[in-house]
Amino acid sequence: MGSAQFSNGQLRRNMKVGLLLVCLWELISLSSAGRLSGSRQKLEVQKHLNRLNKSPIKTIQSPDGDIIDCVHISHQPAFDHPFLKDHKIQTRPSYHPEGLFNENKMTSGSKERTNSITQLWHMNGKCPEDTIPIRRTKKEDVMRASSVKRYGKKKHRSVPKPRSADPDLINESGHQHAIAYVEGDKYYGAKATINVWEPKIQQPNEFSLSQVWVLGGSFGEDLNSIEAGWQVSPDLYGDNNTRLFTYWTSDAYQATGCYNLLCSGFIQVNSEISMGASISPVSGFRNSQYDISILIWKDPKEGHWWMQFGNDYVLGYWPSFLFSYLAESASMIEWGGEVVNSEPDGQHTSTQMGSGRFPEEGFGKSSYFRNIQVVDSSNNLKAPKDLGTFTEQSNCYDVQTGSNGDWGHYFYYGGPGKNPNCK
Numbered sequence: 001m002g003s004a005q006f007s008n009g010q011l012r013r014n015m016k017v018g019l020l021l022v023c024l025w026e027l028i029s030l031s032s033a034g035r036l037s038g039s040r041q042k043l044e045v046q047k048h049l050n051r052l053n054k055s056p057i058k059t060i061q062s063p064d065g066d067i068i069d070c071v072h073i074s075h076q077p078a079f080d081h082p083f084l085k086d087h088k089i090q091t092r093p094s095y096h097p098e099g100l101f102n103e104n105k106m107t108s109g110s111k112e113r114t115n116s117i118t119q120l121w122h123m124n125g126k127c128p129e130d131t132i133p134i135r136r137t138k139k140e141d142v143m144r145a146s147s148v149k150r151y152g153k154k155k156h157r158s159v160p161k162p163r164s165a166d167p168d169l170i171n172e173s174g175h176q177h178a179i180a181y182v183e184g185d186k187y188y189g190a191k192a193t194i195n196v197w198e199p200k201i202q203q204p205n206e207f208s209l210s211q212v213w214v215l216g217g218s219f220g221e222d223l224n225s226i227e228a229g230w231q232v233s234p235d236l237y238g239d240n241n242t243r244l245f246t247y248w249t250s251d252a253y254q255a256t257g258c259y260n261l262l263c264s265g266f267i268q269v270n271s272e273i274s275m276g277a278s279i280s281p282v283s284g285f286r287n288s289q290y291d292i293s294i295l296i297w298k299d300p301k302e303g304h305w306w307m308q309f310g311n312d313y314v315l316g317y318w319p320s321f322l323f324s325y326l327a328e329s330a331s332m333i334e335w336g337g338e339v340v341n342s343e344p345d346g347q348h349t350s351t352q353m354g355s356g357r358f359p360e361e362g363f364g365k366s367s368y369f370r371n372i373q374v375v376d377s378s379n380n381l382k383a384p385k386d387l388g389t390f391t392e393q394s395n396c397y398d399v400q401t402g403s404n405g406d407w408g409h410y411f412y413y414g415g416p417g418k419n420p421n422c423k
């Protein structure tokens with residue numbers, strides 16, 4: 001008995017079921033098309049993570065949620081760079097600049113006591129010799145960026161340009177600064193000791209940082225910059241912790257360069273300090289002050305730019321070939337703070353710079369850079385000559401320089417952002 005005998009009613013019902021099935025099928029394919037682009041993005045993110053995160057020899061869980069991978073020194077991201085394929089790592093600089101100040105000796109007899117600090121992840125372990133500690137990039141870190149390509153890069157040109165011919169240009173990007181600077185000579189490095197705070201950030205897409213800029217070129221499309229200091233950047237790190245960071249670019253923040261080790265360039269040789277990791281503890285208002293010193297200098301023999309953290313940690317170097325102007329020397333040094341103001345309608349952000357206090361308040365309350373020095377062509381650390389200052393809106397964030405025997409040339413800087421005089 002065949003089963004292919006339908007009444008008209010049955011036929012109509014079957015056609016309806018068929019139509020329904022077609023509609024369902026279309027719905028399913030539509031939604032899977034949606035998922036397809038989602039999974040393509042996932043794939044792109046995963047590929048980027050595979051590029052950034054090298055297989056570790058050991059892994060350390062930091063109390064702040066970071067994962068620190070101890071990666072063999074010869075497997076670090078720098079060696080993905082085509083020019084570095086056959087690079088022989090320099091384990092130490094040929095020259096170290098000689099300076100005026102020995103910080104250890106200086107602070108012990110000083111009334112204004114400060115303490116030196118290291119990194120939070122040290123509480124849970126150490127990286128073995130011949131490895132370097134790399135903060136692992138998580139999926140969420142990349143997802144917070146505007147695109148996979150932009151992850152780890154600064155969004156805008158953000159170098160403060162003192163005495164700019166066009167003041168409107170300074171305010172355009174919403175970046176605000178309070179800095180001291182020198183220019184008009186050839187510089188081969190810079191040093192400063194900076195106290196560390198945890199400024200409040202109003203919105204996740206804003207940041208607050210304190211750093212040294214070593215600059216080459218004249219603020220064109222090919223500006224060279226090497227930067228290092230501390231920063232709070234919720235977008236970059238996913239929290240409000242204060243972190244050690246570096247940055248470099250050889251084309252005014254366009255195609256080259258990045259934060260920390262998030263692209264190939266910087267060659268790290270140190271197994272104890274991780275770029276992008278939290279520094280701890282931080283200074284408290286009318287309480288203990290903690291500071292870090294940063295020294296960046298050009299090795300006269302190889303021409304690489306080296307970086308030292310504190311008195312003990314030589315972190316590594318930026319190979320000279322990464323740069324054009326800086327392959328020769330720096331033409332300007334800047335020290336100070338920067339915040340992003342992203343409030344709409346001309347409102348000012350309440351994101352703090354430094355301690356969130358104005359410079360007048362002084363030690364224990366305001367943030368400072370002390371013992372600021374430059375490296376000259378004979379590889380000597382020297383007091384800066386004709387130190388200038390610059391701020392876009394001193395009612396929001398300000399800077400005040402001074403000098404004395406203990407602190408050499410110094411300045412207090414920072415502010416609260418939004419306040420009755422800065423709206």
Ligand SMILES: *[C@@H]1O[C@H](CO)[C@@H](O)[C@H](O)[C@H]1NC(C)=O
Pocket residue numbers: 200201202234238239240
């Ligand atoms: C960071 O601080 C802001 C306020 O300053 C707060 O709203 C936000 O939840 C904090 N973010 C994290 C990840 O703790």
Ligand SMILES: *[C@@H]1O[C@H](CO)[C@@H](O)[C@H](O)[C@H]1NC(C)=O
Pocket residue numbers: 167168170171391392393
């Ligand atoms: C930046 O903008 C603010 C507010 O519009 C203004 O008060 C300030 O003078 C500007 N700064 C410069 C350097 O142009």
